[in-house]
Amino acid sequence: MIYGVGIDILKTNRVNLTLSEKILSEREKAIYEVLKKEERKREFLAGRFAAKEAFFKALKIGIGKIPFKDVQIIYNNDLGNPELFADGKAKELLGDLNISAVHTSITHEKDYVVAVVILEI
């Protein structure tokens, strides 16, 4: 059964690269740091930011209760499929809500990124 769905759209150029410290978990940072082009870094960072906001919306708890770094969206296979993993407070909350699966999708086109998260119980 679906517990919640969240969506977020973001203008990529609103994302300052200095935000990477606040937004990215260690595993995401490892991927981010080997990206060469600034444009791709911004796109990757904006995608993570949007997916985390979409996750908070799907949880129905509002923004600001869970640190961005407690959520990580990394690739679950060589094809680039993104998968969301929760740590700390985010993990606790998923347990409390009995969430059994998290589905995440990210897209970017020119100046915008969009992310969708669906939570199942």
Ligand SMILES: CC(C)(COP(=O)(O)OP(=O)(O)OC[C@H]1O[C@@H](n2cnc3c(N)ncnc32)[C@H](O)[C@@H]1OP(=O)(O)O)[C@@H](O)C(=O)NCCC(=O)NCCS
């Ligand atoms: C999935 C795919 C259709 C996306 O194509 P696209 O329209 O150029 O890209 P979009 O902007 O819509 O989406 C990009 C995002 O889709 C996600 N994505 C990438 N590959 C994916 C896949 N196989 N399944 C689901 N989501 C995928 C990623 O989150 C990516 O953003 P991120 O890397 O910043 O996290 C394309 O990457 C594809 O065909 N992949 C198949 C695997 C492949 O051939 N990979 C080559 C790797 S070098």
